[in-house]
Amino acid sequence: MSKFPKDFLWGGALAAHQFEGGWDQDGKGPSVADVMTAGAAGKPREITTTVEEGKFYPNHEAIDFYNRYKEDVALFAEMGLNSLRTSINWTRIFPKGDEAEPNEAGLQFYDDLFDELLKNGIEPVITLTHFEMPLHLAQTYGGFRNRKVVDFFVKFAEVVFERYKNKVKYWMTFNEINNMMDYTNPIFLWTNVGVQVEEGENAKEVMYTAAHHVLLASALSVKIGREINPDFQIGAMVSHVPVYPLTAHPKDVMLAEESMHLRYFFPDVQVRGYYPNYTLKEFERDGLNIPIQEADAEILAQGKVDYLGFSYYMSNVVDHKDENNDDEAANVHGKIPYQVDNPYLKASDWGWTIDPVGLRYTLNRFWDRYQIPLFIVENGFGAIDTVEEDGSIHDEARISYLREHIKQMGIAIDHDGVELMGYTPWGIIDIVSFTTGEMKKRYGMIYVDRDNEGNGTMERSKKDSFDWYKKVIESNGKDL
Ligand code: BG6
Helix, strand or coil: CCCCCCCCEEEEECCHHHHCCCCCHHHCCCEHHHHECCCECCECCCECCCCCCCCCCCCCCCCCHHHHHHHHHHHHHHHCCCEEEEECCHHHHCCCCCCCCCCHHHHHHHHHHHHHHHHCCCEEEEEEECCCCEHHHHHHHCHHHCCHHHHHHHHHHHHHHHHCCCCCCEEEEECCHHHHHCCCCHHHHHHHHCCCCCCCCCHHHHHHHHHHHHHHHHHHHHHHHHHHCCCCEEEEEEEECCEEECCCCHHHHHHHHHHCHHHHHHHHHHHHCCCCHHHHHHHHHCCCCCCCCCCHHHHHHHCCCCEEEEEECCCEEECCCCCCCCHHHCCCCCCCCCEECCCCCCECCCCCECCHHHHHHHHHHHHHHHCCCEEEEECCCCECCCCCCCCCCCCHHHHHHHHHHHHHHHHHHHCCCCCEEEECCECCECCCCCCCCCCCCECCCEEECCCCCCCCCCCEEECHHHHHHHHHHHCCCCCC
């Protein structure tokens, strides 16, 4: 018998801004992602004020899913996916974010897409926003540092919940809502909440202010969603990178424990419905003035999520004796204070450690802490693929990464008794990388002929992992 429940969601995950393209088609407005240039490992993406001539913005065309979605959905169906996680591009629905009426052409696109998925037996799993805030809201209102933006988001949520209430059951509010805990790297505050820290500002205070507003927006949306359709399952979505102590030295253990607050703050609020004491103490200790209003406690309490979605790619290690610790030394994906290499693990070409057991550990920590269903909505191996002369792509390293992680999921379900709803590996088809903007950092089981500079035919082809994953799904996780 399979270790996986019979209705397990086997899918793939994507984000509108990373694969749709069509950035200005049918009335879509520019989003925060549309002013991010291409970077590379060690070379941060630039955030420009407008779309500047002569600069390359890889998300504008991405992989042109907007115009090719039928062909791609047919491939997803052939692979056997029973679910697909993607996001609704906020600026297709509200191009500037503060309009009174939504853009019908944008709404129609998602109607057509969800119909196409459902026709093919694929359940849509929808993130309300995955780094796609309208640029206008970021530039005119200061993003989520401004409480007014909460209303704009909630209106957007209400419009799409109402429109798709009979087509979509599984929702998540904000993608990787906790990325902004690394406020030393501008990309995270920008993509999470449309915020840029000005010189002389207290960055931590700005971050927690925006965090508070985004948590309110999430909670209010959950409440409205439930009123629109009580059968909705609305989850949180956090990026989870567990932090291990380097040694058994109690100072390392305690440092790792405290570092985990970076990971737990958002889900603690979204799952439990109130601020954890360690954060309230931090506000006190650092003299942070966060505009929390009296009625907010009730909002947070009423907007608790039904499940916890999370991404898992790697783990971190901290060493209390690390003398090179420096907050400012954050790399492209965000290093945490006191972070050192794990001597036991290998890493990808982008320095992301490969740690399948860390996934079982994470599932256990979350399950013990929250006791609500868990959903792995991102996991995968970003790597350079080689296309052979005959067009085949032998991505054995990707298969091995996924296989080992799925094995650990099986153990977490079967041995530890964790309740796991599904698994949607990241970038099921090659897309633009979020942190670097590159195409060559590929996660897909479907290859897309496009390079870092935007050259290529956009033609799709199957990698070896395509048939492998199909077998995994057909056997409900037995045939690995
Ligand atoms: C997560 C994001 O951080 O990881 C995705 O939710 C992102 O948007 C994914 O693409 C992988 O990161 P990257 O930088 O390799 O694309």
